[in-house]
Amino acid sequence: MPDTSRRADRLADRLSGSRYGNRPTMKDVAARAGVGLKTVSRVVNGEPGVTPETEQRVQEAIDALGFRRNDSARVLRKGRTASIGLVLEDLADPFYGPLSRAVEEVARAHGALLINGSSAEDPDREQELVLALCARRVDGLVVIPAGDDHRYLEPELRAGVATVFVDRPAGKIDADVVLSDSYGGARDGVAHLIAHGHRRIGFIGDMPRIHTAAERLRGYRAAMEDAGIPVEETWMSLGVTDPERVRRAAEEMLSGPSPVTAVFAGNNRVTVTVIRVLAEQSRRIALVGFDDIELADLLQPGVTVIAQDAAALGRTAAERLFRQLDGSLVVPERIELPTRLITRGSGELPPTD
Amino acid sequence: MPDTSRRADRLADRLSGSRYGNRPTMKDVAARAGVGLKTVSRVVNGEPGVTPETEQRVQEAIDALGFRRNDSARVLRKGRTASIGLVLEDLADPFYGPLSRAVEEVARAHGALLINGSSAEDPDREQELVLALCARRVDGLVVIPAGDDHRYLEPELRAGVATVFVDRPAGKIDADVVLSDSYGGARDGVAHLIAHGHRRIGFIGDMPRIHTAAERLRGYRAAMEDAGIPVEETWMSLGVTDPERVRRAAEEMLSGPSPVTAVFAGNNRVTVTVIRVLAEQSRRIALVGFDDIELADLLQPGVTVIAQDAAALGRTAAERLFRQLDGSLVVPERIELPTRLITRGSGELPPTD
DNA sequence: TAGAGCCTGGACAACGTTGTCAGATGCGGG
DNA sequence: CCCGCATCTGACAACGTTGTCCAGGCTCTA
Numbered sequence: 001m002p003d004t005s006r007r008a009d010r011l012a013d014r015l016s017g018s019r020y021g022n023r024p025t026m027k028d029v030a031a032r033a034g035v036g037l038k039t040v041s042r043v044v045n046g047e048p049g050v051t052p053e054t055e056q057r058v059q060e061a062i063d064a065l066g067f068r069r070n071d072s073a074r075v076l077r078k079g080r081t082a083s084i085g086l087v088l089e090d091l092a093d094p095f096y097g098p099l100s101r102a103v104e105e106v107a108r109a110h111g112a113l114l115i116n117g118s119s120a121e122d123p124d125r126e127q128e129l130v131l132a133l134c135a136r137r138v139d140g141l142v143v144i145p146a147g148d149d150h151r152y153l154e155p156e157l158r159a160g161v162a163t164v165f166v167d168r169p170a171g172k173i174d175a176d177v178v179l180s181d182s183y184g185g186a187r188d189g190v191a192h193l194i195a196h197g198h199r200r201i202g203f204i205g206d207m208p209r210i211h212t213a214a215e216r217l218r219g220y221r222a223a224m225e226d227a228g229i230p231v232e233e234t235w236m237s238l239g240v241t242d243p244e245r246v247r248r249a250a251e252e253m254l255s256g257p258s259p260v261t262a263v264f265a266g267n268n269r270v271t272v273t274v275i276r277v278l279a280e281q282s283r284r285i286a287l288v289g290f291d292d293i294e295l296a297d298l299l300q301p302g303v304t305v306i307a308q309d310a311a312a313l314g315r316t317a318a319e320r321l322f323r324q325l326d327g328s329l330v331v332p333e334r335i336e337l338p339t340r341l342i343t344r345g346s347g348e349l350p351p352t353d
Numbered sequence: 354m355p356d357t358s359r360r361a362d363r364l365a366d367r368l369s370g371s372r373y374g375n376r377p378t379m380k381d382v383a384a385r386a387g388v389g390l391k392t393v394s395r396v397v398n399g400e401p402g403v404t405p406e407t408e409q410r411v412q413e414a415i416d417a418l419g420f421r422r423n424d425s426a427r428v429l430r431k432g433r434t435a436s437i438g439l440v441l442e443d444l445a446d447p448f449y450g451p452l453s454r455a456v457e458e459v460a461r462a463h464g465a466l467l468i469n470g471s472s473a474e475d476p477d478r479e480q481e482l483v484l485a486l487c488a489r490r491v492d493g494l495v496v497i498p499a500g501d502d503h504r505y506l507e508p509e510l511r512a513g514v515a516t517v518f519v520d521r522p523a524g525k526i527d528a529d530v531v532l533s534d535s536y537g538g539a540r541d542g543v544a545h546l547i548a549h550g551h552r553r554i555g556f557i558g559d560m561p562r563i564h565t566a567a568e569r570l571r572g573y574r575a576a577m578e579d580a581g582i583p584v585e586e587t588w589m590s591l592g593v594t595d596p597e598r599v600r601r602a603a604e605e606m607l608s609g610p611s612p613v614t615a616v617f618a619g620n621n622r623v624t625v626t627v628i629r630v631l632a633e634q635s636r637r638i639a640l641v642g643f644d645d646i647e648l649a650d651l652l653q654p655g656v657t658v659i660a661q662d663a664a665a666l667g668r669t670a671a672e673r674l675f676r677q678l679d680g681s682l683v684v685p686e687r688i689e690l691p692t693r694l695i696t697r698g699s700g701e702l703p704p705t706d
Numbered sequence: 707t708a709g710a711g712c713c714t715g716g717a718c719a720a721c722g723t724t725g726t727c728a729g730a731t732g733c734g735g736g
Numbered sequence: 737c738c739c740g741c742a743t744c745t746g747a748c749a750a751c752g753t754t755g756t757c758c759a760g761g762c763t764c765t766a
Contacts, residue, residue, distance in 0.1 A: 025753085030716095072751090076753070097445040104469075113489070118454060397723095425721090
């Protein structure tokens with residue numbers, strides 16, 4: 001059979017007004033097998049009460065017609081969709097890939113599918129996505145929030161949509177949260193630099209309205225204060241972490257009247273940009289970055305980082321989600337996962353002045 | 354109000370047999386607003402023919418009850434789910450993140466949501482996922498195939514599920530395919546090494562049942578043949594690309610009776626492992642890798658690669674998918690996107706012997 | 707052989723939404 | 737003052753599935 005005409009048929013199906021291109025339904029299967037509707041349902045769902053012969057007749061009809069159960073109709077009847085939603089900032093970010101995969105694995109273990117969407121760090125888009133997921137009646141939501149006001153979720157929570165926030169806390173709403181210890185991690189990282197003799201240490205981070213960014217800044221300040229080092233304004237730079245701004249910030253810190261001898265980078269994107277600036281300037285400035293980055297061990301020097309376990313974040317959140325759905329969790333909690341200092345060289349460089 | 358009790362209420366809702374924790378329906382909204390069911394539907398969908406006063410009454414009821422339209426029911430009635438499925442190998446792989454994100458952006462532009470799943474390179478799991486997505490009546494599928502027989506999709510295609518395969522061709526079925534030019538890319542990369550004086554060039558790639566792996570091997574052979582270089586068996590290694598095997602393969606190639614002076618790495622994971630082996634052995638062997646890797650420019654030497662545009666693959670596939678859904682595409686096509694050689698140093702090293 | 711009980715199969719309603727169609731309301735013109 | 741028309745509203749069926757409940761036929765026992 002020429003493939004073109006087959007495809008043209010399919011197209012005609014689709015345009016002919018009949019929905020789903022005339023997908024067969026249980027009714028069709030029942031008619032063909034010469035049995036009742038409910039019997040087909042029983043076979044499809046593996047319910048007992050069907051003789052092997054009947055079952056076989058039904059199965060043959062299913063195969064012949066290419067029947068596949070319509071889960072939309074099923075959901076309408078049963079109430080559970082066996083799917084969960086994941087809203088994150090950017091699926092292309094190497095930090096979220098493993099997180100997303102971890103959520104998916106847990107979902108799979110519970111027989112659920114994963115719908116995900118990227119908010120692009122835009123609160124409106126986050127809300128739009130979350131509500132679209134709720135309209136599809138996902139059983140639960142894992143949200144990496146972009147906004148800081150999630151009251152719009154109130155009716156959904158009341159309606160029983162399980163919800164876990166990850167990486168950043170929920171805003172103005174009472175819900176489960178799974179975080180990395182940004183504050184502690186940043187403090188450890190900066191303390192590490194101080195322990196190696198640095199006093200003029202720069203901090204380049206994300207917009208302070210992002211919780212993790214604020215916490216990391218707080219960790220930086222705490223470490224400096226612990227060491228009795230007064231922080232100069234010019235050592236800190238907070239804002240969007242696109243390469244241009246970070247580049248400018250790094251260059252200013254490194255060239256001002258009291259140039260820093262070390263930099264603490266607030267996230268993986270910042271770390272990469274700073275490495276690039278240092279490489280261009282051929283300067284061996286000490287650097288510790290928040291978030292591990294691929295190949296960090298192969299650079300010269302290796303990049304010392306505060307690593308979060310993205311997969312563990314996702315796994316923990318998803319497991320909590322399903323425990324909510326089990327009904328075995330009642331009270332929202334805030335869970336903080338530890339970070340880990342990985343020394344590879346860049347954080348152990350001595351001050352250069 | 355104490356949060357704990359609120360949450361407990363919600364739990365009780367969920368366990369009380371009432372589905373969705375008693376989510377309000379249009380019926381409830383209609384009753385509260387004192388209007389008919391269809392009027393609520395009209396307001397919810399922004400259809401004309403409702404006076405502003407009525408609309409406002411309905412809207413107030415919606416807000417008061419926290420009503421959200423049930424898209425499952427809507428789908429059942431309308432036939433389109435406005436969602437597409439993406440099945441790939443591993444969401445955590447840095448190659449698939451951008452691809453997935455690109456698909457999502459196109460979907461978003463068409464008002465569709467993205468459901469995705471990882472096949473983990475397992476054909477059975479791929480099929481399971483794809484069929485689960487079909488049961489949910491996704492409008493279309495973007496599939497990075499793990500298996501090589503997709504006849505199980507026949508009924509779905511006939512039923513009008515738009516389908517595009519990406520990165521690897523479909524097996525035994527007639528469908529749209531979007532690929533990178535693996536053959537040409539590999540040939541160019543190997544030719545590049547040959548142009549820099551290499552003759553003993555190793556190839557480490559994935560299992561040959563994976564189409565891209567086979568194509569890249571073919572490109573390698575072609576380049577060698579073009580240059581009149583007979584290939585020795587010990588220079589080639591094909592199999593799963595986990596670090597252990599790749600490491601062994603690389604070590605063997607580099608130490609045998611006729612050690613290679615250059616390596617062509619068949620994918621990003623192989624490239625990284627080879628870099629690691631070379632770094633450990635402190636050897637400056639020439640290397641060209643298929644797939645770009647992050648920070649490749651910052652390594653010493655920079656890593657020369659054959660880059661594919663993952664985002665372009667995803668975008669092209671998704672756009673084709675929606676054109677299928679428009680009905681403006683009839684005949685399946687095979688689209689090949691070009692690859693790009695990026696020279697950064699490692700591929701330009703001279704032979705060391 | 708008749709009755710009790712079990713097993714299989716089917717008719718029907720319901721899930722929440724939207725399309726169809728007809729009814730109600732209000733307004734202007736004859 | 738009444739009719740016709742336009743505008744707004746609502747009753748009802750249908751989408752494809754599953755849960756409930758009942759009917760009929762069978763087997764087993766007394």
